[in-house]
Amino acid sequence: MDPYEIEFIGENRVVSIIPNFTYEKIYLICGEFGPFRAGLPMNVPLWLAVMLKQKQKCRMVPPDWMDIEVLENIKEEEKRSRFFTKMPNEHYMVEAKLILGNAPEDVPRASEIKTIIKDIWDIRMSKLRTSIDTLMKSGGNYGRLDHLTMMEINSVKPLLPEAMDELYRIEKMTQKTMPTSLNTSTFSQSGSSQNL
Amino acid sequence: MFCEKVIELLKEAERNPETIDQYNDEKIRQVLEEMHSLYKMNLNDANASSDNRSLCATVQVRHTALERNKRCLLAYLYSRMNKIKTLRWEFGSVLPPDVRELLSDDEYQWFSKYSTNLASYMRSLGSDIGYSGIDLTENLKPPKSLYIEVLCMADHGKLELEDGDIITLKKNSRHFLPTSECQTLIRQGILKQIL
Amino acid sequence: MDLTDDIELSEDEEISVETVLKSVQCAWQNERLAPEILPHRNDMIECMLGQIQHMERNINKLPKTDLRACIHKMELSRIKFMICNYLKTRLHKIEKYCIPIIIAERQRIESGANYLTPAEFKYAQEYSLNMESHLKSAVLAKLPGTMETLEMSKLAVYPNLQSHVFLKANTAVKGVVLEEGLGDQDVEIELENGSQHILQYKPIAELVKNGKVLLV
Numbered sequence: 001m002d003p004y005e006i007e008f009i010g011e012n013r014v015v016s017i018i019p020n021f022t023y024e025k026i027y028l029i030c031g032e033f034g035p036f037r038a039g040l041p042m043n044v045p046l047w048l049a050v051m052l053k054q055k056q057k058c059r060m061v062p063p064d065w066m067d068i069e070v071l072e073n074i075k076e077e078e079k080r081s082r083f084f085t086k087m088p089n090e091h092y093m094v095e096a097k098l099i100l101g102n103a104p105e106d107v108p109r110a111s112e113i114k115t116i117i118k119d120i121w122d123i124r125m126s127k128l129r130t131s132i133d134t135l136m137k138s139g140g141n142y143g144r145l146d147h148l149t150m151m152e153i154n155s156v157k158p159l160l161p162e163a164m165d166e167l168y169r170i171e172k173m174t175q176k177t178m179p180t181s182l183n184t185s186t187f188s189q190s191g192s193s194q195n196l
Numbered sequence: 197m198f199c200e201k202v203i204e205l206l207k208e209a210e211r212n213p214e215t216i217d218q219y220n221d222e223k224i225r226q227v228l229e230e231m232h233s234l235y236k237m238n239l240n241d242a243n244a245s246s247d248n249r250s251l252c253a254t255v256q257v258r259h260t261a262l263e264r265n266k267r268c269l270l271a272y273l274y275s276r277m278n279k280i281k282t283l284r285w286e287f288g289s290v291l292p293p294d295v296r297e298l299l300s301d302d303e304y305q306w307f308s309k310y311s312t313n314l315a316s317y318m319r320s321l322g323s324d325i326g327y328s329g330i331d332l333t334e335n336l337k338p339p340k341s342l343y344i345e346v347l348c349m350a351d352h353g354k355l356e357l358e359d360g361d362i363i364t365l366k367k368n369s370r371h372f373l374p375t376s377e378c379q380t381l382i383r384q385g386i387l388k389q390i391l
Numbered sequence: 392m393d394l395t396d397d398i399e400l401s402e403d404e405e406i407s408v409e410t411v412l413k414s415v416q417c418a419w420q421n422e423r424l425a426p427e428i429l430p431h432r433n434d435m436i437e438c439m440l441g442q443i444q445h446m447e448r449n450i451n452k453l454p455k456t457d458l459r460a461c462i463h464k465m466e467l468s469r470i471k472f473m474i475c476n477y478l479k480t481r482l483h484k485i486e487k488y489c490i491p492i493i494i495a496e497r498q499r500i501e502s503g504a505n506y507l508t509p510a511e512f513k514y515a516q517e518y519s520l521n522m523e524s525h526l527k528s529a530v531l532a533k534l535p536g537t538m539e540t541l542e543m544s545k546l547a548v549y550p551n552l553q554s555h556v557f558l559k560a561n562t563a564v565k566g567v568v569l570e571e572g573l574g575d576q577d578v579e580i581e582l583e584n585g586s587q588h589i590l591q592y593k594p595i596a597e598l599v600k601n602g603k604v605l606l607v
Contacts, residue, residue, distance in 0.1 A: 001425055005476075008338035008469070009416070009452055026459060028466050029408050051465055054343040054372040055361065057458075102372075141555070142569055142580070142590045150607050153557050153587075161555040161589065168553060168591070228533050235535035266538055269530045270546070277522070281486070306525040313517045314482075320510040321478070324437060328443040332482070335475040339468040 003158075006150050006183055010094025011047035020054065038107035046098060053102050060103040063088070063095060068109055071116040076122045078079065084147040093151045124152060131159055141149075198261035199209065201317050202227045209275040216279040219300035224269065224390050228282040233280065280307050304352040307385045343372045355381075411438050419454035419477040421599055422515045424557075426558065426592055427550040428484045428492060429599065430506045439474060443467055456494050490547035493519060524548075552593040558604045559587045 018041050025034035033044050041061055044052070044082065052058040065088035077085045089095070096117050104110040128148070134174070135143045141164060145153070205223050211281040241251045242296075256346045280303060283286075283291060299307065314332075321330045352365035363371055370390065381387040418432045446467055453460040485492055485507070490505070493515050499505045500512075509517065523541060532538045560582035565570045569590060582588065587607065598604045 030412055031409055145587045153607055166556040188245055232535045273526055296480050301552040302529040309521045314515060317510055322497055324440050327440050329507045332479050335472045337470050
């Protein structure tokens, strides 16, 4: 999948905004939202929040987790633990990119937050690279990766799955090749290489 | 050596993954010529000496070369077929003349049939409910409202946008505007894009 | 969420459009990431197309500058993108794995468990015929003697069901048997609800098709 497709999926997440206009409820296919009351917070899908923000029709309300203290704790936990920490939500990077990108003025200490989120991403990516290394060296054809988000998983495609495919293919061929001495009748030897 | 020409064909086909080259009629003709002559030689040898074992190896080698040539020719066509398909998705059912030139007549015929098949499938979507608004060759990227952030360099009064919104362009004010609607003002220096 | 639910409107139970939309999204995700073609979800697609048609009619009645029109248009273009991408992905698989898909589908049609919609099957057959006829006229007919026969089975490209995929378990699943690479021992694992894994597609293919896991 491409990153923009994952961003597309992440844009369905519901976030909070404060509209500067008043409007009755809207009935979208993905759900009902509203009514819109100027100055009062309400929930809409992220894609709609971005659209309204760009039209200057609302302020965005940063999600609870977009807070220095919360993020520092997550960062510490991520550094400390061998495993991947459970992130505040499945699409934290998409939310971060779109909210901080379109509405930095609505997020207190936005640039610090941007930095911490990037740090957390870097720590997780580094952990991922190490895990992949271990996985491949142990000849693995199976791995468990709880708490990795879609965007993070996507970053190792196609490298990791294709490497594992290749490893499997090599192992299978090793099994199938019977040790034989070279003789003139190898040409007529039956039953060897089959397409996988 | 046998099969060298056909490998050149394959290299040509794979050289530019993004574009399609001219259909190489001449090389194909040469490969076919080689195949015909190999085949003939084999027929002669096979008929002439059914007892003579020493020719067996020669016949075998020629046969293998023939099979290889056939396989490679088909691979050449197949590789081009895949590129031609992307042309349909990129250009629609009518190819620009300079692209059309790159295809052989057979390939153009195949392109037309592919195009018709695709169109017929697309028409069937939603046909049960009488809806015809789905064109698979569009809707390629997730939609994004294409806005850019701009800084207003000079007072410019009110600007009415396509969707009816009216914004006031005062010096040093910042706005998010649809890309398409800013271009002129950016060129005039009234707005400056903030990157 | 069980992807095998048909959309039935019974007296007490209605499946909301919202649910259908979510199912379409899962179907799209799985189809994008699975190496083989998955069973079609035409019922859901038709339902969404109906919704889109209905919405478009309503939007056209609103003035162009109406904010609601803008918002609905954006949502519709998102849904259209997803549906188009889903159908396109299927078409590309049909084209790539044309020959084995047609063979397998013929058998599946007999048992009523077809993976392709009738329109897709027709597309596949037509595509295969066109390919055959092109190869024949462009090259094969010009070959010497008996070489002009086309062995379609040799042209067949098979999806790699052993390729590795990432998945998330929507529910607890026991008894997934993994083939061990080096050793001869097969390993049985359990997928906890919500857990994520990377493993070969083949052992979990059925779980994708019945909605117990989602490819990510």
